[in-house]
Amino acid sequence: MVNQFIKQATINLTGLILTPFLLAIGFIGLSKEWGVGWIWLPLTGLLSLVAMFGLDTVKELLQPTSKPRIKKIVKWVVISFALAAASLQLGKLIGVEEANANPIGALLTKDTLGGLKILATTWISLIGEELFTAAVFFPVLYFLAKKMSQKSALWLAIIISSLFFGALHLPTYQWNWFQCLVVIGLARFPFTLSWLDTNSLRGGIYVHILYDYVIFVPIFIMGLFGFSL
Template sequence: MQRDYFKIEKNSGDFPYYAGDPQKLTIVQWLSLVLVLLAQFWIMSTATLSFLPKGIATALMDIFLVGVPMGLLWWFTKHAIGALFKPLKWRDTLTIIKYVLLMVVIGLGSTIALNLIGQTTNGDVAGDQVTGLVGYLAVFLDNILSLFWEELISLIPLLAMMAGLKALGVSRKISIILSTIVTSILFGALHLPSYQWNVPMVFTSIVFLRLILDVLYLKTKNIWLTYVTHLLYDSFFFALPLIFGLIFKH
C-alpha cells in the first residue's frame, strides 16, 4: 500500500477516472457532469409533470435523473463506465450490514439528541407520506432509481473535486479529506428543501450519514455497496411508520 493511501483502502485500488484509471476525464468534463447533476436537481425540485399520472411522472423523472449523467459518463470515459462498478461478493453482505447498522444508530441517535434539546425533527417528505403497504412499496420502487442518482450526485462531485485538487498539486490524502467534507455538506444542503429547511437535523444527520457512505466508498471504490447500503437504510426508516401502525393497531 502506497504511503499516500489510507489503511482502510487495502486491496481496493484507486478511485476511477480522476487519475487516469482506466480513463482520465478533463476538468471541463468533470465540471460538465457536476453542472448537469445540479441542473437535474433544479428540474426535479421545480418540475411537476402534473399532466401525467403520478406513478408514470415519478418513473420518467427517475429515468431522466439516472440516464443523463450515466450517458454522459459513458461518453466521456470512452465507454469505460464499468470502472465505477465492481461485482458484489458474498463477503460484501457483512460490510453492508455493518454500515447499515452504523447509519441506523447515528440516524436514531441524532433524532433523539435533537428532541432532547428541543429541536424539531421533521422528516423527509417522501417518508412522511408513507401510508400502508402500498404506499411503502411505491416509495421503495421510487428509491430504487432515485437513491442511485443520490449516489451519483454525491460521488461524481467528490471525484471531480479530487481531480481538481490533484491538478493543483494537493496530496491524495488531503484531496480525499477535503473533497469528502465539502461534498457531504453539499449533499446535506441539497436535502434542506425536503426537510423543510431544518438545518440542525440535516447537518447533524444527513451530512454525517453521507460521510459514512463516503468512507464506505473510500474503502471499497464500489458504488454498488454505497447504493445498496443507502437503499436498505432508507427502506428501514420509511418502513417505521408502517411498523408502528401495525403494532399500535393491535
C-alpha cells in the first residue's frame, strides 16, 4: 500500500490547506456533540483524505484487506495491548502520574440502555479516529518520502501521526500527557502497522474496533451484574 501510494499519489494543495480546518470541525463537533456527535470524526476524516488525494486514491486505501485477515487483526490487537501494558509499567517506574480511566467506562455501567447505545455507536467514532490519523499520516509520508528514504519517511509518519492520535485524547484523560502521548500513542503503532500488513486502512479500523471492544464489552457486562467504575 505504501509503495503504491508513494509512486502514484498526488496531493491537492487546496485540500491540504483545508484539512486542518476540517479536522478541527470534526473534533469540535464530537466534543460538543453537535447533532449526531459520532458522525463528525468519520465524516471530516474522510472529507480530508478525499480533498487531499482524490476519491480514487481513497478508494484504493480502503480496499478489502489481504488474507489471512483474522490472524493479522488478532496479532496486532495483542501487540497493541502488550505495548500499552509495557508503557504503563514504564510510567510507574519513572514515577509519572497514574493513568486516568476512560469516562466511557463509567457510562457503560450507568444504565443498560445507555451502555447499549454506546456499544452500538462507538465503532463509528473509531472508524473516524482511523481516518483522522490517516489524514495526518499520508500527507506527512507524501512529503517526507521526497526528502529521505521510504523506510525513514514511513517511521517518522507513524510517530508523528501516533502523537497526533494521542493528543486527541488529552481532554478525555484530563490532560495526562504521559498516558495520551506515550501509552496511547505507542499502542497506536500496531493500528497503523496493520494498515500496511493488510494493505488497507480497513485493517487498522478492524484492529482499533476490536481493541476497544475487548475493553468495553466486559465493562458493560460488569454493569449488568451491578458493578460500577
